[in-house]
Amino acid sequence: MAANLYSHKDSNVRKTWFLITVFLLLVIGFGWVLSYVFDNVAILAIAVIVSIAMSVGSYWWSDKLVLSMTGAKEASPQEYSELHRIVENLAITAGLPKPKIYVLHESAPNAFATGRDPEHAVVAVTTGLLDRLERVELEGVLAHELSHIGNRDMLVSTVVVVLAGVIIFASDILMRSFLFGGMRGDDRKGSAIFLAIGIVALILAPILATILRLAVSRKREFLADASGALLTRYPDGLARALEKIAADPTPMRRASNATAHLFIANPFKKDVRGHAQEPNWFTKLFMTHPPTSARIRALRGMQE
Numbered sequence: 001m002a003a004n005l006y007s008h009k010d011s012n013v014r015k016t017w018f019l020i021t022v023f024l025l026l027v028i029g030f031g032w033v034l035s036y037v038f039d040n041v042a043i044l045a046i047a048v049i050v051s052i053a054m055s056v057g058s059y060w061w062s063d064k065l066v067l068s069m070t071g072a073k074e075a076s077p078q079e080y081s082e083l084h085r086i087v088e089n090l091a092i093t094a095g096l097p098k099p100k101i102y103v104l105h106e107s108a109p110n111a112f113a114t115g116r117d118p119e120h121a122v123v124a125v126t127t128g129l130l131d132r133l134e135r136v137e138l139e140g141v142l143a144h145e146l147s148h149i150g151n152r153d154m155l156v157s158t159v160v161v162v163l164a165g166v167i168i169f170a171s172d173i174l175m176r177s178f179l180f181g182g183m184r185g186d187d188r189k190g191s192a193i194f195l196a197i198g199i200v201a202l203i204l205a206p207i208l209a210t211i212l213r214l215a216v217s218r219k220r221e222f223l224a225d226a227s228g229a230l231l232t233r234y235p236d237g238l239a240r241a242l243e244k245i246a247a248d249p250t251p252m253r254r255a256s257n258a259t260a261h262l263f264i265a266n267p268f269k270k271d272v273r274g275h276a277q278e279p280n281w282f283t284k285l286f287m288t289h290p291p292t293s294a295r296i297r298a299l300r301g302m303q304e
């Protein structure tokens with residue numbers, strides 16, 4: 001089992017960095033088109049600086065922003081003593097500092113982790129999750145969230161958000177240029193090829209950036225599943241938890257597009273059956289999470 005677990009984890013790490021490399025190439029290519037159309041590299045530099053400043057700011061204060069948006073409250077060690085014990089034991093096993101523990105008063109079973117590094121990490125669970133899961137299932141979920149912290153997923157997510165932000169921000173500048181002028185003179189006179197490339201980049205770049213950002217998010221979920229299974233040595237615990245979470249039809253009351261990718265399962269409950277027929281390839285491109293059925297199959301396959 002260990003060999004399968006490690007190979008699954010390593011595979012997802014390679015795929016994630018491959019996607020980030022594609023992102024970098026997309027940024028460079030789009031930047032080259034933009035600089036040619038405007039004949040001014042400084043515009044792209046401004047877009048990069050603004051995007052990085054916004055993304056790094058969000059990364060630095062991510063825990064406070066997410067906790068505020070979700071309405072999570074710090075879990076009292078007295079009221080939630082069992083939860084604290086499980087998290088502490090798993091953190092010791094993983095070699096991580098014990099994260100702060102928060103609870104969301106939501107009937108939908110779900111959980112997330114956030115924070116810029118292990119020393120400033122937060123794990124949050126809903127009351128619905130605590131009510132519905134058995135101990136081994138809860139351990140599987142918490143191990144998954146601690147794996148996000150150990151795998152530095154927030155750092156990878158920030159890199160991806162920065163790259164996507166650069167593309168989307170730059171494409172907005174390009175759109176305004178097409179609408180209000182400002183392109184190089186030879187483009188208007190005869191450079192039809194580069195004008196066509198600019199229009200195609202304008203349309204496709206933000207879409208590709210979004211697809212790649214979501215693809216990285218989905219790969220990080222598979223990676224955290226594998227890492228969590230390594231931590232507990234019991235993949236079926238997380239598989240059973242995912243089945244219960246997927247089968248519950250209750251959407252989260254304070255779910256938002258800004259935080260949906262952080263949760264262990266889609267908080268909007270679009271995938272409500274763990275073994276439902278999987279969506280087609282096009283639908284998968286725009287999903288924040290991999291299909292629950294695929295995750296359960298991967299976890300159960302680790303035991304074979």
